[in-house]
Amino acid sequence: MTKNIAILGSTGSIGKNALRVIQALGQDYRVTAISANSNVDLLADQTKNFQPELICLANPENYNSLKEKLADFKGKILTGPKSLIDIATLDKVDIVITAVVGAAGLPAVLEAAKKGKTLAIANKEPFVIAGEMLTKTAKQNNAAILPVDSEHSAIFQCLQAGNINEVNKIILTASGGPFRKFSPDQIENVTLKQALEHPTWNMGPKITIDSATMMNKALEIIEAVWLFGTQPEKISVLIHPESIVHSMVEFIDGSVVAQMGTPDMTLPIQYALTYPKRAKGITNRLKLDELGTLNFEKPNLETFRAIKLGFQVAKKGGSLPVVFNAANEQAVEQFLAGRIGFASIIRIIEHCLEKHNSVSCVSLEQLFDIDTWARAQVLDFVSQKT
Ligand SMILES: NC(=O)c1ccc[n+]([C@@H]2O[C@H](COP(=O)([O-])OP(=O)(O)OC[C@H]3O[C@@H](n4cnc5c(N)ncnc54)[C@H](OP(=O)(O)O)[C@@H]3O)[C@@H](O)[C@H]2O)c1
Numbered sequence: 001m002t003k004n005i006a007i008l009g010s011t012g013s014i015g016k017n018a019l020r021v022i023q024a025l026g027q028d029y030r031v032t033a034i035s036a037n038s039n040v041d042l043l044a045d046q047t048k049n050f051q052p053e054l055i056c057l058a059n060p061e062n063y064n065s066l067k068e069k070l071a072d073f074k075g076k077i078l079t080g081p082k083s084l085i086d087i088a089t090l091d092k093v094d095i096v097i098t099a100v101v102g103a104a105g106l107p108a109v110l111e112a113a114k115k116g117k118t119l120a121i122a123n124k125e126p127f128v129i130a131g132e133m134l135t136k137t138a139k140q141n142n143a144a145i146l147p148v149d150s151e152h153s154a155i156f157q158c159l160q161a162g163n164i165n166e167v168n169k170i171i172l173t174a175s176g177g178p179f180r181k182f183s184p185d186q187i188e189n190v191t192l193k194q195a196l197e198h199p200t201w202n203m204g205p206k207i208t209i210d211s212a213t214m215m216n217k218a219l220e221i222i223e224a225v226w227l228f229g230t231q232p233e234k235i236s237v238l239i240h241p242e243s244i245v246h247s248m249v250e251f252i253d254g255s256v257v258a259q260m261g262t263p264d265m266t267l268p269i270q271y272a273l274t275y276p277k278r279a280k281g282i283t284n285r286l287k288l289d290e291l292g293t294l295n296f297e298k299p300n301l302e303t304f305r306a307i308k309l310g311f312q313v314a315k316k317g318g319s320l321p322v323v324f325n326a327a328n329e330q331a332v333e334q335f336l337a338g339r340i341g342f343a344s345i346i347r348i349i350e351h352c353l354e355k356h357n358s359v360s361c362v363s364l365e366q367l368f369d370i371d372t373w374a375r376a377q378v379l380d381f382v383s384q385k386t
Contacts, residue, residue: 003029003273006054006087008108009099010034011042013204014122014148014265018097019046021270024282029273033087035100038062044069051075054090056083058104088112095273097148098123101206102329103371106130107364113143120272122148122265124223125329129322130367131226145227146272151220152227153268154246154259161257162249164228171248171256172220173240174299175200175263177212180241184303190342192335200243200263209332213345214299218310219328222321225314232314237307239297244286262286305346309353318358319370326374327352334382344385352377 005022009015015034022029031050036043038059047055047070056078057066063079070077078086081104088096088108096112097120098105106126112119114137121127126134138145147153151172159167178197179187195212196205203211210216221235238248243263250256261267267283301308313320331348334340340348352374361367 002027003094004032004092005029005095005097005273006033006090006093006112007031007097007099008035008084008088008105009037009101009123010046011036011039012099012101013202013207014097014099014269017265018099018269019050020282021266021273023050025270025273025279032093033090035084035087037100040066040069047073047075053092054078054087056087058084058100082107084108085111088117089115094118095120097269097272098126099148101125101204103129103325103368106134110134110137110364113137113145114141116141116143118144118146120146120148120269122269124149124219125325127223127226128219128325129371130361130364131222131321133361133364133367135226135229146275147223147227148265148268148272149220149223150263150265150268151247152223153271155224155228155249157259157271158247158249158257159228161255162251164230166251166253167230167234167249168252168254169250170224170228170230170235171250172217172224172235172237173243173245173247173296174214174217174237175211175243176239176241176297176299177214179212179303180239180300182303187303188341188343192338192342195335195342199241201265205336206329206332209335209345210328212342213306214304215306215310215328215332215345215349217299217304218306218313219325221307221310222314222324232311235311235314237299239299240295242291242294244288244291244294260286260288305350309346309349313353316358317360319361319367320353320356320358322361322367322370323352323356323374324349326371327378330375330378334378340382340385348378348381351381 033054035056060079095118105123248258327349331345
């Protein structure tokens with residue numbers, strides 16, 4: 001039977017790859033709904049190519065321009081942040097690919113979980129800030145959660161070889177980003193251009209900066225805790241510059257199972273769509289004989305304090321992950337806008353975590369209040385230092 005798919009964030013790096021995958025999978029998969037924030041041109045092109053039934057432009061500013069471009073479109077066009085929820089909960093939709101960047105995707109993901117949709121989750125931020133709420137809601141409503149993040153997809157695939165109670169350690173691999181060999185002093189002088197040049201992955205700007213600070217790995221630690229129902233103590237981070245081993249699981253008998261592939265997001269996206277089956281993929285084949293050597297090393301925790309912070313925040317829990325994520329989102333935005341230096345991103349996050357009195361978050365409203373507080377702290381910090 002045809003699977004109807006909604007993509008939240010179809011104009012981003014993951015969204016574009018998801019469309020390529022769905023096109024290649026053929027008639028068993030149909031793009032039923034897509035969304036963008038403000039990229040009207042691409043959303044209009046994608047609509048013409050894939051003929052979804054519903055599209056949404058979260059930022060209403062260019063809504064009229066979108067309508068003009070799609071004057072012949074027979075489907076529905078919605079606008080405003082809440083329209084993401086309409087896409088995610090459309091009756092006909094079976095699988096929701098969550099590829100919006102940041103916390104903005106959370107309400108739609110939660111509503112999709114309430115409707116029992118299968119969630120193919122690329123957008124790690126909702127897991128970080130509302131892991132408990134999201135996993136509980138999904139369980140109560142039989143909504144399957146399938147990871148798209150390459151590391152978590154790898155762990156998920158490795159776990160087919162045993163069960164979570166037989167796991168001794170989850171080994172999250174990390175490329176180490178462009179500054180893997182940098183000292184803390186060298187990190188102070190990093191430019192925006194350098195930070196946007198990831199050595200192995202081609203991704204959107206926010207996650208590219210997160211990879212350079214290694215905040216991405218820190219967020220992934222928390223994501224793994226919730227996705228696999230494990231403790232932070234059972235997770236370790238290993239630098240693997242070639243990005244071929246996407247992560248590993250060490251079982252209690254000493255067996256280590258790894259998942260490998262070229263650094264290409266089409267593979268984990270496709271696995272989330274076809275699971276539990278596999279289908280012929282569009283990813284480039286791995287040629288280990290050409291690669292020759294794979295390297296592994298410990299992360300430098302002096303240069304990359306984000307990893308230490310990630311473990312601390314995962315262990316302490318409460319509302320700290322909300323602050324951790326919001327402070328990072330806001331600080332990265334400030335860095336991308338040229339208002340702060342690269343090294344200030346982590347300093348600002350540390351400042352916000354120190355100022356915050358953690359509470360246990362019980363509602364979405366409370367969670368977004370804390371998110372707003374943390375973002376305001378970042379702006380205060382930036383205005384005092386400039
Ligand atoms: N890229 C990767 O390889 C990769 C790998 C693993 C996990 N992820 C995760 O996947 C998510 C997406 O990453 P990405 O690299 O694809 O990001 P991206 O290229 O920046 O794309 C983000 C998408 O979200 C939309 N968007 C941005 N802000 C929005 C808002 N406030 N409301 C609604 N839509 C909004 C964008 O629309 P416009 O185009 O209109 O701005 C775009 O479609 C992130 O959570 C990231 O951590 C990405």
